[in-house]
Amino acid sequence: MTKINKLKLTLLIAIIFIFSIPISFSNGGCVKVADDVFVQLSAVPIAPKVNEPASFLISFGNNNGLLDKRINGTLRIVKSVNTIFEKKFDVQGILSLKYTFKDAGFYEMYIDFMINGKDYHPEDFAMEVVDSRKNPAKNIMLSNIIRKFNKKMKNT
Numbered sequence: 136m137t138k139i140n141k142l143k144l145t146l147l148i149a150i151i152f153i154f155s156i157p158i159s160f161s162n163g164g165c166v167k168v169a170d171d172v173f174v175q176l177s178a179v180p181i182a183p184k185v186n187e188p189a190s191f192l193i194s195f196g197n198n199n200g201l202l203d204k205r206i207n208g209t210l211r212i213v214k215s216v217n218t219i220f221e222k223k224f225d226v227q228g229i230l231s232l233k234y235t236f237k238d239a240g241f242y243e244m245y246i247d248f249m250i251n252g253k254d255y256h257p258e259d260f261a262m263e264v265v266d267s268r269k270n271p272a273k274n275i276m277l278s279n280i281i282r283k284f285n286k287k288m289k290n291t
Contacts, residue, residue: 169257171197174246176260185239185266193230193246201228208248213259214240224248239266 164177175194183189193210195202205227212220212234219242224230236242243259 165260167257167260169255170253172202172250172255172257173197174255174257176244176246178262183234183236183262183264185236185264185268188233188235191232191234191244193232195226195228195230195248195250202250203228204250206230206248206250208246208255211245211247213243213245214238236264239264 164175166173166175168174173196175196177192177194179190195206205225207223207225210220210222210224210230210232211218220234222232230246240263242262242264244262245259247254247256249255
């Protein structure tokens with residue numbers, strides 16, 4: 136393989152990788168375990184933005200899959216020690232929520248629930264809310280890849 140063909144192949148792989156990064160980070164998920172129940176939180180976007188609606192999907196399951204039992208409880212969003220949002224819910228397996236954050240910072244989401252008279256209190260889900268107007272999001276990983284690629288190109 137000639138040096139030019141290697142360069143073209145390397146460039147093609149780099150371009151594919153660069154464009155795949157935003158896709159891989161488009162939404163996020165996290166699982167917490169409460170006794171015998173798995174609680175999974177998926178968020179779009181992974182880092183909610185101030186004054187833009189964020190979508191959350193909370194699913195309740197176990198080793199056999201999604202639970203088909205009635206699940207009732209309370210979802211709370213907390214910043215520092217202050218509860219900024221609280222919602223009672225009564226669902227079967229999946230809870231969805233849209234919420235718009237008013238301020239940037241670190242938040243915790245608590246989901247306390249009951250199934251068949253048994254209380255569950257999984258660990259909180261932590262998230263960071265960003266204000267894209269004050270600090271536009273920079274893709275540090277992408278910047279590092281481009282910088283390394285340019286350095287390598289200069290050395291060849």
